[in-house]
Amino acid sequence: MTDSKARLRRRLKHLGVGLAATAALFVLFRAGASAWGQSRLRDYVDATEAEWDAERAQIRERARAARAGAGGEDCGASYARIPMIPLSPLSQMLEQAIEAGPSAPLSPELLAVLERQRPALDAFRQAARCSHVELAKDEPVGDLALVWPALRASRLALIEGHALAARGDARGALDRYLTVARVSADMSAGSHTAVVISAFAATPAYRGVAALVAGAPRLAPAELAELDQALAERGRHLPLLSDAIRKERLDLRKTAVGLSEGGTSAEEIPLRVTSTSVLALTLVLPADAVFGEGIPQLDARLRRAEQIALDAQRDPSQIGRFRELAIDSLAAEATPFGTFRDPEFLQDLARRDCALRASHLLARAAVEAERAYTDGGYPEALPALAQDPCGTGPLVYRKSPDGGGYSLFSVGKDGKAGGPRAENGRISDGDDLVVTRRGEGIR
Numbered sequence: 128m129t130d131s132k133a134r135l136r137r138r139l140k141h142l143g144v145g146l147a148a149t150a151a152l153f154v155l156f157r158a159g160a161s162a163w164g165q166s167r168l169r170d171y172v173d174a175t176e177a178e179w180d181a182e183r184a185q186i187r188e189r190a191r192a193a194r195a196g197a198g199g200e201d202c203g204a205s206y207a208r209i210p211m212i213p214l215s216p217l218s219q220m221l222e223q224a225i226e227a228g229p230s231a232p233l234s235p236e237l238l239a240v241l242e243r244q245r246p247a248l249d250a251f252r253q254a255a256r257c258s259h260v261e262l263a264k265d266e267p268v269g270d271l272a273l274v275w276p277a278l279r280a281s282r283l284a285l286i287e288g289h290a291l292a293a294r295g296d297a298r299g300a301l302d303r304y305l306t307v308a309r310v311s312a313d314m315s316a317g318s319h320t321a322v323v324i325s326a327f328a329a330t331p332a333y334r335g336v337a338a339l340v341a342g343a344p345r346l347a348p349a350e351l352a353e354l355d356q357a358l359a360e361r362g363r364h365l366p367l368l369s370d371a372i373r374k375e376r377l378d379l380r381k382t383a384v385g386l387s388e389g390g391t392s393a394e395e396i397p398l399r400v401t402s403t404s405v406l407a408l409t410l411v412l413p414a415d416a417v418f419g420e421g422i423p424q425l426d427a428r429l430r431r432a433e434q435i436a437l438d439a440q441r442d443p444s445q446i447g448r449f450r451e452l453a454i455d456s457l458a459a460e461a462t463p464f465g466t467f468r469d470p471e472f473l474q475d476l477a478r479r480d481c482a483l484r485a486s487h488l489l490a491r492a493a494v495e496a497e498r499a500y501t502d503g504g505y506p507e508a509l510p511a512l513a514q515d516p517c518g519t520g521p522l523v524y525r526k527s528p529d530g531g532g533y534s535l536f537s538v539g540k541d542g543k544a545g546g547p548r549a550e551n552g553r554i555s556d557g558d559d560l561v562v563t564r565r566g567e568g569i570r
């Protein structure tokens with residue numbers, strides 16, 4: 128009996144020594160993994176510092192130009208002061224009215240909302256006239272809290288433009304559409320979410336401009352020149368998909384900086400960044416090691432996605448390459464990648480991206496056609512029509528048989544010449560964008 132107890136004590140002692148040795152090795156392993164992860168994060172932060180600084184400098188330059196354009200004075204309005212307009216109960220009705228375009232009749236409910244929100248819309252327009260892009264905490268990613276009120280007001284401002292067009296106030300309607308386009312350009316300085324939402328607001332704004340230029344009584348030459356200048360200015364900062372992906376990479380770097388400096392732990396990273404499986408993984412491995420492995424991987428894949436988006440801006444057929452992206456599960460879960468991990472989502476955004484650029488170019492082409500109007504007729508052709516962002520050739524201009532009108536075409540986001548949208552607002556076999564100088568606008 129005594130021998131059995133002695134053997135048991137020896138075994139327990141050996142087990143204790145083994146567990147202690149294992150614990151010591153585990154501590155050493157975690158320390159080594161943490162040091163490796165920290166080294167990876169520091170290397171990544173150092174490698175992307177130039178991009179971070181360049182983006183920040185670009186936004187500062189935009190802010191400086193906007194401030195100079197506003198006279199350099201505080202006009203008492205800013206994007207931060209735009210109130211949040213409650214629109215959720217009317218979301219479907221709102222989208223249908225935006226889709227219907229200028230001059231379409233509005234429901235009594237929407238007209239009542241416009242009247243109730245008149246002070247908020249006035250503040251929105253004043254902010255667009257004299258506010259400017261601001262950096263949040265000296266970072267190249269704007270404050271998302273400022274974006275939602277501005278972009279929600281943008282949706283209602285589009286409706287206000289439609290209402291003014293229906294009453295025959297083309298100039299008032301143009302002011303609202305250009306305001307939305309200006310705000311969308313400003314908001315594109317924000318996060319990747321802001322860029323995507325800004326594109327959704329800007330597209331119908333440019334379509335509204337094109338429809339009014341072609342459908343309203345002809346504007347005076349001076350007004351057309353001013354409108355062309357405004358469109359050119361806004362076109363320099365269209366909220367494009369490549370910008371959204373670049374912003375996501377910058378947000379990725381922001382996470383890496385916090386981790387590399389020791390000011391952020393895995394538990395402090397927003398829930399959208401980490402899944403339960405990644406948090407569980409950090410129980411075994413240090414967060415530095417998990418993110419040190421995941422963040423550089425995802426940065427590389429986001430760079431591929433950004434390059435595909437840039438290629439698609441030059442050649443729409445490149446949109447299909449998004450299917451090639453295979454996002455590593457660890458990288459996707461361990462970083463703020465969000466919905467961008469889905470190639471089909473990226474493809475849909477790329478198609479919307481081309482629709483935005485096409486709508487902007489159609490608006491400029493309509494202005495060019497109107498400026499070319501002489502002796503009661505339009506020209507046989509417009510010189511150097513821009514490339515259709517959604518197709519393989521230039522935008523199409525056709526003079527009407529009697530010379531008193533014209534049509535402008537883009538193949539639309541499906542990339543196929545399938546005909547214009549139906550008169551009643553339903554989509555026909557294609558989603559071509561068509562501007563017609565017959566008061567019909569874009570269908």
